[in-house]
Amino acid sequence: MxxxxxxxxxxxxxxxxxxxxxxxxxxxxxxxxxxxxxxxxxxxxxxxxxxxxxxxxxxxxxxxxxxxxxxxxxxxxxxxxxxxxxxxxxxxASRPELSKAKTLEETPQRYDRTTLQHAASVGSPIIDPPSLFSVGSIDIHSTVTVPPFTPETVEPMKIKMLKCNRQQIISNNPDCYSMDGNPRGKLIIINIMSFDNHGIPSRDKQAHDLSATSLSLLFKQLKFKIDIKTDINKKELLDLITTEQQSRETYDCFAMVILSHGLGDLIFMKDGEPLKMQNIMDQFDTENCPKLKGKPKLFFIHACPSDSGEQDNTEMSNIFPLIHEDHHTLTKADIFLARATKYDPIVSNTESKGFWFIQAFVHIMKYRGHHDHLLDIMTKVNGLAREDDQLVESMNTLTRSLYFFPD
The missing domain is CATH 1.10.533.10 (Death Domain, Fas)
Incomplete structure (x- = not known):
């Protein structure tokens, strides 16, 4: 300080x-x-x-x-x-009163799997009507009310970020992370839906598709480069990590999302082989990936027991002891982790709408990502979690505020 x-x-x-x-x-x-x-x-x-x-x-x-x-x-x-x-x-103390809150509403719409996969590959959200989201630049002190989060309002294909006022955000928060590169960041989505005869049940493929699509559309609007890997084995993931470590690509932020089956500190790959979450994260710390030194590294993990409603009660401090220490080592700085502990696909009229944790995060980002930093976003996600009897845990060693600056 x-x-x-x-x-x-x-x-x-x-x-x-x-x-x-x-x-x-x-x-x-x-x-x-x-x-x-x-x-x-x-x-x-x-x-x-x-x-x-x-x-x-x-x-x-x-x-x-x-x-x-x-x-x-x-x-x-x-x-x-x-x-x-x-x-x-x-x-x-003398700042003007916050402007009157605005609420944006949408009309639910169904999309088939082919449409979802195409949109994810080209990064083109479906907006109907387009004028609904023509909000323009939002003042840093203005507020947008977040509509209720229900299965009926989860529409992965209608994701359009509000624009921020970068100058005002930086003026009020000069010590925030730099997020002005092109690409601004990189997001890797590991999407494991089926397993090769190891007694691990296959997952809800529609929930996986919708969750991966939502994240892809969201982060592409934030100018992230997206890499989605579906049903890969342990060796393929380790090779992917090595390639990323050795790549000469530079960006301001790195993010990884893992959608799979897991328990405690283990995540299972398609071949049934487990990997420890901490070991995956360690590969991107300052020692193993120097190009990310001083840059935020984000991990979103949905790797729960496969029975709907079953909860993983393993303590976060036991899974990630190095992050949980009061005094963070330099190599473990600038890390953010969020983890769902409950397998709960959202279902509306027998149709899957994605995983609760992922869709709740996207929902809040859509309406508040232009204004709030990451930890404020997660606080609002936790608020939704309490209302819906969910459990989302997070911890971090971030050294600055992380704004995504949608523009």
Missing amino acids: DERSRTILRKGRTILIKGLCDIPGICDKLFAYGVLTEGMMSEITSEHTREQQARALLDILPRRGQTAYDYFHQALVDTHSQDLADVLKPEL
Whole structure:
């Protein structure tokens, strides 16, 4: 944390200690942002009085990096403590009121598998009518209300990102990751739907197709290069990783999505051979993939038990111990991981609409990706998860805010 931020926290300490009321709510926000660990949460809440808890929180924050200050400010805003938020960032205290929220609605439509596969290959979303999404540049302080997320509103082919105001985002968040390359990033989707006689049941192919298509259409609009690999074996995945490590391609962000069967720290390939999630992620850290040093590396994993509704209760800290440490090593910096623990294809009128986790992420990105950074996006996904009895876990070692800058 820089000296200016430390000074503001020090000078405003008395006001903050007296004014911090919803400390559990603030801590929950900071935990979701990756600022606080479970151990830190326990340390704060174990204090006997509210003021002691506030002091413990303020003692921890300066040790959590520059982004901790920004996330603390956002947590205060989110928990209706605007007066305290103004103490941290007085330059924003006189900002204009947020513009009236807008809601975009869509008409559900069915598409056959051939249409889905063609759209994924060319990266061309189907918009009907096109004028519905002619929103133009959105001010950084404007808001767009996210429509309810239901099976009927999941339309993978109607994905059109709202445009951001890059200049305003950077002006208000100068320490965000650079995302202006061409291509801006690379997304690899590993889509394992069937398995070769190893007692592992085949997956819902329609759910896989729709989820992969949704992600492909979304990230192509974010100027990512897309590489989809379907039903590959363990050796083919390892060869793919080696090729990526040795490639001279440069981009600002790397992302990998894995859709398969899994349990605990294992992901199964088409040949039934397992790979540890941590081992896959390690191949893209600073030591094994130097070209990604200082750049965000994102992993979205939907590799759950195959029975619908069955949940994988393995602790994230056991699966990813190196990411879960309080002090992150330099080689493990700039990593984000989100993991679904429940196998729940979305079904409407007996028709599959994709996997809940993937479609919920795409749904929030569609309406908030022009304005929110990644951790705010995931906080909103977690909100949907609570409403729908889902469970999505995430953790990160990001050192800056990650905005996708759709334009």
